[in-house]
Amino acid sequence: MSQQMEAAAVQRSDWFDIADLDQIVPGTGAAARLGKEQVAIFNTRDGIFAVQNHDPFSGANVLSRGIVGDIGGRLVVASPVYKQHFCLRSGECLEDGSVRLQTFAVTVRDSRVWIAAGE
Amino acid sequence: MQTRKLVVIGNGMVGQRFLEELVAMNQNFQITVFCEEPCPAYDRVQLSSWFSGATDEDLALTDLAFFERHSIRLITGEAAATIDRDQRRVTGNKGTVVDYDALVLATGSYPFVPPIPGHDREACFVYRTLDDLRQIKAAAEGCRRGVVIGGGLLGLEAAKALKDLGLTTDVIEFAPQLMAVQLDTRGGQLLREKIEALGVNVHTSTATQCIEAGDTARHRLVFAEGELETDMVVFSAGIRPQDKLARDCGLTIGERGGVVIDDHCMTSDPAIFAIGEVALWQSRIFGLVAPGYDMARKLAGHLCGQGEPFSGADMSTKLKLLGVEVGSIGDAHGKTEGSRVCVVEDSIKGFYKKLVINQDATRLLGAVLVGDTSDYDMLLQYALNGLDLPESPVSLILPSDNKPVLGVDALPAQAQICSCNNVSKGALCQAIENGCTTIGALKTETRASATCGGCATLVKQVLDAELKRRGVEVNDHICEHFAYSRQGLYHLIRVNKIRSFDELLETHGTGRGCDICKPAVASILASCWNDYVLDPKHVGLQDTNDNFLANLQKDGSYSVVPRIPGGEITPEKLLVLGQVAQKYDLYTKITGGQRVDLFGARVEQLPLIWRDLVDAGFESGHAYGKALRTVKSCVGSTWCRYGVQDSVSMAIYVEERYRGLRSPHKLKMAVSGCTRECAEAQSKDVGVIATEKGWNLYVCGNGGMRPRHAELFASDLDDETLIRYIDRFLMFYIRTADRLQRTSVWRDNLEGGLEYLQDVIINDSLGIAAELETQMQGVIDTYVCEWKRTIEDPVALQRFRPFLNDDNPDEQIVYVRERGQKRPARAEEKDKVELVEVV
Ligand SMILES: Cc1cc2nc3c(=O)[nH]c(=O)nc-3n(C[C@H](O)[C@H](O)[C@H](O)COP(=O)(O)OP(=O)(O)OC[C@H]3O[C@@H](n4cnc5c(N)ncnc54)[C@H](O)[C@@H]3O)c2cc1C
Ligand code: SF4
Numbered sequence: 010m011s012q013q014m015e016a017a018a019v020q021r022s023d024w025f026d027i028a029d030l031d032q033i034v035p036g037t038g039a040a041a042r043l044g045k046e047q048v049a050i051f052n053t054r055d056g057i058f059a060v061q062n063h064d065p066f067s068g069a070n071v072l073s074r075g076i077v078g079d080i081g082g083r084l085v086v087a088s089p090v091y092k093q094h095f096c097l098r099s100g101e102c103l104e105d106g107s108v109r110l111q112t113f114a115v116t117v118r119d120s121r122v123w124i125a126a127g128e
Numbered sequence: 129m130q131t132r133k134l135v136v137i138g139n140g141m142v143g144q145r146f147l148e149e150l151v152a153m154n155q156n157f158q159i160t161v162f163c164e165e166p167c168p169a170y171d172r173v174q175l176s177s178w179f180s181g182a183t184d185e186d187l188a189l190t191d192l193a194f195f196e197r198h199s200i201r202l203i204t205g206e207a208a209a210t211i212d213r214d215q216r217r218v219t220g221n222k223g224t225v226v227d228y229d230a231l232v233l234a235t236g237s238y239p240f241v242p243p244i245p246g247h248d249r250e251a252c253f254v255y256r257t258l259d260d261l262r263q264i265k266a267a268a269e270g271c272r273r274g275v276v277i278g279g280g281l282l283g284l285e286a287a288k289a290l291k292d293l294g295l296t297t298d299v300i301e302f303a304p305q306l307m308a309v310q311l312d313t314r315g316g317q318l319l320r321e322k323i324e325a326l327g328v329n330v331h332t333s334t335a336t337q338c339i340e341a342g343d344t345a346r347h348r349l350v351f352a353e354g355e356l357e358t359d360m361v362v363f364s365a366g367i368r369p370q371d372k373l374a375r376d377c378g379l380t381i382g383e384r385g386g387v388v389i390d391d392h393c394m395t396s397d398p399a400i401f402a403i404g405e406v407a408l409w410q411s412r413i414f415g416l417v418a419p420g421y422d423m424a425r426k427l428a429g430h431l432c433g434q435g436e437p438f439s440g441a442d443m444s445t446k447l448k449l450l451g452v453e454v455g456s457i458g459d460a461h462g463k464t465e466g467s468r469v470c471v472v473e474d475s476i477k478g479f480y481k482k483l484v485i486n487q488d489a490t491r492l493l494g495a496v497l498v499g500d501t502s503d504y505d506m507l508l509q510y511a512l513n514g515l516d517l518p519e520s521p522v523s524l525i526l527p528s529d530n531k532p533v534l535g536v537d538a539l540p541a542q543a544q545i546c547s548c549n550n551v552s553k554g555a556l557c558q559a560i561e562n563g564c565t566t567i568g569a570l571k572t573e574t575r576a577s578a579t580c581g582g583c584a585t586l587v588k589q590v591l592d593a594e595l596k597r598r599g600v601e602v603n604d605h606i607c608e609h610f611a612y613s614r615q616g617l618y619h620l621i622r623v624n625k626i627r628s629f630d631e632l633l634e635t636h637g638t639g640r641g642c643d644i645c646k647p648a649v650a651s652i653l654a655s656c657w658n659d660y661v662l663d664p665k666h667v668g669l670q671d672t673n674d675n676f677l678a679n680l681q682k683d684g685s686y687s688v689v690p691r692i693p694g695g696e697i698t699p700e701k702l703l704v705l706g707q708v709a710q711k712y713d714l715y716t717k718i719t720g721g722q723r724v725d726l727f728g729a730r731v732e733q734l735p736l737i738w739r740d741l742v743d744a745g746f747e748s749g750h751a752y753g754k755a756l757r758t759v760k761s762c763v764g765s766t767w768c769r770y771g772v773q774d775s776v777s778m779a780i781y782v783e784e785r786y787r788g789l790r791s792p793h794k795l796k797m798a799v800s801g802c803t804r805e806c807a808e809a810q811s812k813d814v815g816v817i818a819t820e821k822g823w824n825l826y827v828c829g830n831g832g833m834r835p836r837h838a839e840l841f842a843s844d845l846d847d848e849t850l851i852r853y854i855d856r857f858l859m860f861y862i863r864t865a866d867r868l869q870r871t872s873v874w875r876d877n878l879e880g881g882l883e884y885l886q887d888v889i890i891n892d893s894l895g896i897a898a899e900l901e902t903q904m905q906g907v908i909d910t911y912v913c914e915w916k917r918t919i920e921d922p923v924a925l926q927r928f929r930p931f932l933n934d935d936n937p938d939e940q941i942v943y944v945r946e947r948g949q950k951r952p953a954r955a956e957e958k959d960k961v962e963l964v965e966v967v
Contacts, residue, residue, distance in 0.1 A: 028932035036668030041932040050932070054640065068955065069684030070938050074675055077668065078642035081608070087643035089672035089680055094643075122932075 027122045030057070038086065040073040043126055048113055049073035050122060051097060055084055058097040059113035059124050064088045065102075072110070134431075135218050135228040136161045137208040137373065142404030142420035143234030144169030144189050149428035151198045157431075159200040160226045162218070164207040165257060168192070173417055173579065178261050179289045180882075181826070181840030187258070211377040213397055230431065233387060233395070233402040234424075235370040237415070241363045242277070246339030251346055252361040255286040264362065268293040271359035273345055275299075277336060279306040283364035284449040287328050290362065291450070298329040298356060300349070302365075305332055310445060310456035314473070315496040318480045322452045322499065331356075369406045369413060382408040391437035393427040403427055414441055417579065418548045425550070442512060442547060446497075446504045451883075455501040458511045459484050459494035467493055470522040481525040483507070490517055500527075505586050513543045536589045545586050548579035553590055560594045567591060606867060607644040610637045614792065614867045618652050627657060628665045647671035648867045651754055654790035655862045656903075658910040660917060661753075662924045673752030676928070677914055678734055683952040685941050686734060687727040688714070689751035690741050691787060694761045694779035694799075695722025704744040712737055715949045721758030721796065723749060728950055730937050732930050738915045747913040750788060754868070756795045759783035760808065764801025764818065771801035773818030778847070779807075782816070782854070788911045789858065792865040792874075796831075810838045813871040814854055819843070823850045827857060827885070830872035839875075839882050842890060852901065856889045859900035 025043060033039045033052040040062050041048050047062035049072040062070045067090035075086040080103060085094040094103040100110035114125035134150075134157040136143055143161070150157065163169075170187040178187060195202040209221040217227050239254035241247050251267050254260055268274070274290035276283045279301030290297045299306075305316030306323070320330050334351050342348035345357040369386040380388045380396035386408025393401045404420040405413060414420065419441030426438045446455040462469055466487035473480045479499030486493055492510040497503065503525055510517065510524075515538065518524065539545075541554035551574045564570040567588060571577055577584040604613040610632075612620065617632070626632050629649050633641055641649075650669035654661060661667070661674055673679050678686035690705070705724050709716045712733055714726035729737055751757060759782050762768065764775030779799040789795070798809040799816040809815025815826035821844040829838025842853060865874040878884055887893040918924045930937050942958050943950035 032926060032932055034664050034667055034927065037927075039927070039932050040930065042934045047931070047938070067682055067684075069682065070940055071680070071684045074672065074680075076643040076646050076671070077640075078609075078646060079640040080642055082639075084640070085642070089675070090682065092643065 024116070024123045024125050027124055030117055030120050030122050033122070036077065038073040038075065038077065040070070041124070043113070043124060046126075048124060049075075049086070050115065050124070051077050051086060053077055053084065053097070057115045057117060057122060058084070059115045060086070060095065060097065060100050061111040064090055065108055065110070066091050066093055131156050131158050132229040133157070133227055134159045134230050134232070135226050136232045136234060137218065138234035138236055138370075138404070138406075139163035139165070139169050139202070139204075140234060140236045140404065141169060141172055141189065141417050142236070142424050143232070145421050146232065146234060146403060146424035146428055147194075147198075147200065148190075149425050150431065151200075153428060153432045153434075155428075155432050157230075159198075160228075161195075161200060161202050162206060162208040162220060162224075162226075163202060163204045165259070166205050167258075168195070168202060168204065170258060171579075172256070175255075175258070175261065176285050176289055178258065179265070179292055181837075183837055184258060186837055208373060211373055211400075213377050213400070216399060229399065231400045232427065233374060233400065233406055234404045235373065235406045237367040237369050237405040237413075239363060240366045240368045242336070242365050244336055244338050246347070247363070249339055249347060249361075251359060252339070252363065254363050255282060255289075256367075261289075264289070264360070265293065267360055268295060271295055271346075273298075273358045274360040274362065275349060275356065275358040276362045276364055278364035278366065279303070279330065279332065280309065280364065280366065281307060281445070281447065281449070282367075283362075284323070286362045286364050287323075288450045290360070291326075291328060295360065297327075298331065298358065299323075300334050300336060300351075300356075301330070301332045302335050303332065306330065307454070307456075310460060310496075311454070311498065312461055312482060312496050314471075315454075315480055315482065315498045318473075318478070318498045319449070319452060319454060322478065323450050326450055326452075328450065367405065367415060369408065371406055374400075374402070374406075382411065386413050391439065392430045392435065393423050393438060401427055409438065410440065412440075414443070416441075416443060416445065418442075418550070421548060421579075422550055442544075444508055444511070444547070446501050453497070453499060453501040455495070455497035455504040455507075457495040457497075457504070457508055458492075460496045462494065464493050470525070472522065472525050472527075474527070477527070483521055483525060485517065485521055489521060492517055492521070495525075497525075505583065508547075509539055509543060509586075513540055515539075536586065536593050545590060546574075546576040546579075546583045548583075549575040551576040556587065556590050557594055560591060560598075565591075565595060604866075606648055607642055609633065609639045609641050609645050612636065614648055614652070615864050617649060618656075618863055621649070621652050622656055627653065627659070629653070629669050630665070641669075643671075644867070647674070647754075650674070651790045651792065655907070658788075658790075658907050660912075661914060662918060662921075662927075664923070667927070671754075676731060676734060677748065677752055677918060678729065679752045681727060681952070683941055684938065685727070685952075686729045686731065687725050687751075688729055688734070688737055688741075689719070689723055689725050689749040690746035691749040691783070692723045692758075693783040693787075694759055694776050696761075696776055696780060701744060701746070704741070704746070708737060708740050711740070713950060715951060719758075722760050723751075723758060725751070728943065728952075730930065730941060731928055732935070732937060735919050735925055735928050739919050742913070742916050742919060747787070748915040750914075754791055754793050756783070756786045756789045756791070756797070758796060759786075760796075760798035760812070762799075762801050762806035764799075768801055770804055771818065772820055773801055773823065775799040775801035775807065775816075775818055778816060778818075778823070782814075782851075785851070785908060786854075786858065788914070789862075789907055791858070791862050793868050793870045795858070795871070811835065812838060814838075814857065816850065822846050825850060825853055828871040828875035830870055834872070836872040836876075841882070841886065853889055855904040856897050856900045857885075859904050860885075860888060860896075863900075 027041045035052050038049050038051040047070050048059050049062040050059045062072050064072050074089045077086050084097040087094050095110050100112040102108040116123050139161050169189040206220040206222045208218050210219045219225050239256050253264050274295035275298045276287045277300045279299045287297050287299050306319050337350050339347050342357040346359045349356045371387050374387045387402040389402050389407045393403050395402050403423040423438050429436050444457040462484045468485050470483040482496040484494035495507045539553050543553045559573045564573045577587045605611050646669040709726050715728050717725045719725050759779045761775045761779030765771030796812045797814040798807040798812045800807040800809045801818050809817050811829045811831045815838045817824045823845045824843050825841045826838035827841045830836040942953040944953045
């Protein structure tokens with residue numbers, strides 16, 4: 010099992026080892042903890058992406074359970090609650106430009122997924 | 129504006145339309161309505177559909193709320209008895225007295241019963257009101273044979289009703305042919321042949337002299353030559369204007385009845401008006417609803433100071449009588465001087481078409497169509513709009529693939545598209561301009577095709593052409609990734625044996641897919657191959673709920689619904705549900721579908737809960753899927769004093785047969801043990817109601833936001849036939865419906881409607897019945913409980929961890945307690961209780 014993280018240990022642009030990549034079924038997402046935050050990590054054909062797991066419209070931590078795809082050429086995840094689409098790269102909500110999810114840098118090293126905390 | 133007192137006598141189709149037109153204008157009337165019938169206006173045109181399952185509510189054209197909303201006083205069950213023109217006062221037959229400044233007669237007409245001796249014997253009926261139909265139905269129970277006197281349009285409709293009620297049916301017509309008003313001799317002859325082929329006996333040139341007691345049946349009809357025995361008689365020998373009130377108070381009446389009106393529907397008394405079938409305009413009575421509606425509109429305008437005159441009406445008709453298509457346009461008999469005719473007849477295919485054309489062959493004056501009315505809409509447009517005929521007019525009715533098409537673009541803006549509600553092409557275009565871009569919106573806005581529906585195809589054509597002209601692409605593509613409708617995708621997947629989304633996308637799509645096409649394809653794959661939905665190649669396609677085989681709630685937790693087939697459960701299993709709910713602290717609620725819903729389970733709890741449930745013998749209830757949900761049942765003949773069949777056993781059988789079946793949308797069913805219908809089967813996609821002889825099958829009902837009564841699909845079926853029809857019905861729906869289209873909407877969009885559906889399912893008109901059954905059997909044979917399989921699959925279970933890197937639950941799912949159970953905390957409660965109430 011992966012290590013648990015203490016909020017205090019999280020600093021800007023620190024990289025954290027999250028999980029084996031094969032724990033995320035291709036074409037789906039999964040949630041992870043990053044200190045006090047929750048991150049939704051998606052394993053897509055176009056790469057690995059991470060955005061906040063908190064759905065700003067419903068207030069529930071569920072974005073990791075959304076369906077991924079593309080709309081007008083932009084990679085998106087659809088909220089499983091009220092179905093808004095969020096760009097996986099920028100976090101922008103396609104239906105409401107004033108809403109933007111926090112995004113996280115992701116990388117895969119030796120088949121493990123790493124996420125950078127902070128901006 | 130000063131308030132004026134307005135009294136309307138009669139709340140039939142036209143009277144009601146008049147009220148609607150009037151309240152839509154900025155009027156200032158204090159309105160009172162005398163309504164002789166026990167209920168306010170209903171759709172008389174569709175009256176016969178009452179026999180095929182339409183209820184009183186389905187036929188209703190209005191409701192009491194309408195009268196309340198507009199402060200109209202409605203007096204039901206009381207006929208106006210006298211009019212005092214000096215006092216301007218109407219008195220009802222139960223004593224109600226109302227004064228008027230203006231009075232409108234909308235009393236319609238009554239069926240003419242020829243005064244032959246014996247016409248008033250028992251089981252002799254007319255065919256005009258719901259009450260008449262009720263009496264006919266009740267009497268039919270004890271009858272074997274029925275006779276309709278009168279072979280006109282209504283008579284043949286009545287004959288169909290009798291035949292459907294299971295009676296041996298005869299039609300007696302005084303004239304030498306059927307439908308003498310609308311058809312010519314040859315047309316009438318062909319109609320007769322067709323009707324006789326359906327098993328209805330037709331006697332033309334036959335006058336009934338008296339009705340007396342029969343030997344082998346209740347009555348004997350005596351003719352000039354011969355006689356006929358029957359148990360029931362329905363008179364349909366024409367209608368007469370209901371003008372007694374007007375006669376009694378001295379208004380001018382036509383020679384053969386009818387209240388004489390001018391172009392503003394005014395009678396000989398300027399304070400009294402008449403509209404609908406009671407009114408006589410230029411010596412003519414209009415026995416159709418469209419002209420009545422036109423009068424209603426013109427009169428409402430006139431009373432509000434907008435003086436558009438009534439200027440007559442077109443009497444063309446298209447109908448289906450006993451399944452035979454019949455159409456009559458304009459001068460059907462070729463009475464116009466110098467007119468010429470073109471005739472096409474095919475006695476093998478069984479149709480006859482005649483055009484009546486003016487002398488120089490440039491204009492269409494009239495037409496007769498029997499056996500095939502597919503050209504009716506187009507011909508009517510030629511006739512009504514005086515369009516130039518093609519060089520060879522007969523080409524319009526020749527059965528050819530490349531006949532000249534009259535594009536809707538060719539129609540002038542004033543062309544009337546919907547004659548019932550007088551909607552022109554221009555009005556439709558205007559509405560489209562204003563944003564009505566669907567058939568539904570257009571219908572609501574303009575009323576086009578809302579009455580008889582005969583113009584629905586034309587309305588659709590106008591809409592499509594208009595949208596196209598405006599550059600709006602009209603397509604049925606499911607989304608940007610596939611240039612196919614759901615039906616098209618289904619076909620591709622089945623024919624090419626495609627087993628995954630990626631394979632389909634690669635061969636027939638573009639891009640990556642989205643939350644529209646992925647779940648739709650997942651559902652089709654499941655309907656076709658019934659693979660495990662959480663298989664790694666399918667799991668990313670599943671909609672919110674299928675994703676974790678539970679129903680996502682607003683706080684991110686899930687609810688769990690185990691299957692309880694037919695709503696029957698042992699006390700032991702009920703206890704288990706209670707224990708599981710207690711163990712995981714789940715909010716517990718009984719559903720409308722006779723099951724138990726357990727709320728507030730976190731993702732990681734789902735497999736634990738299901739382990740307990742599966743051990744106790746429960747299976748997934750598929751409440752999360754676009755799939756069969758429940759089959760509701762009443763206790764039926766096993767316990768109930770009234771039950772005639774074992775509805776519980778049937779419901780359990782049906783539920784276990786179709787459990788897990790994925791479909792375009794959720795499916796609900798019910799089985800009732802007798803006609804009292806305690807299981808509410810008529811509000812379900814598939815409803816089964818027990819009869820003395822077997823089961824009646826109802827289809828395409830719907831509760832919810834837009835309720836729709838299910839329609840009677842087939843009667844008195846044995847068990848095996850019932851199941852066979854349901855198999856075929858469900859598979860046909862799965863094959864052809866759009867994404868997220870309930871059976872009710874699917875049915876409303878099926879061209880050809882219920883009859884078409886019956887043809888496909890019962891008569892196998894498409895030759896696919898065997899295939900549909902095989903497919904269904906395939907799904908049934910490969911059923912496995914998804915939850916049973918999931919709790920034994922370590923790979924699938926991995927996904928149920930709350931976090932990739934932590935097994936502690938999401939602390940932001942917080943509950944408070946209410947009425948002894950938990951419920952999600954509201955935002956303002958969360959901060960306060962977080963520490964104490966984390967479960
Ligand atoms: C079976 C059937 C099928 C039909 N099919 C078609 C069709 O396909 N196409 C078509 O265009 N037309 C059709 N019609 C004709 C159509 O129904 C009539 O044209 C239409 O109903 C006329 O409307 P109305 O309001 O004038 O009369 P009605 O609808 O008959 O209404 C008159 C009302 O006034 C009431 N009334 C009478 N006297 C009094 C009184 N003294 N006080 C209070 N109330 C009174 C009556 O009870 C009745 O409810 C059909 C009719 C029938 C019976
Ligand atoms: S539908 Fe009939 S059989 Fe079933 S409970 Fe009601 S009355 Fe009894």
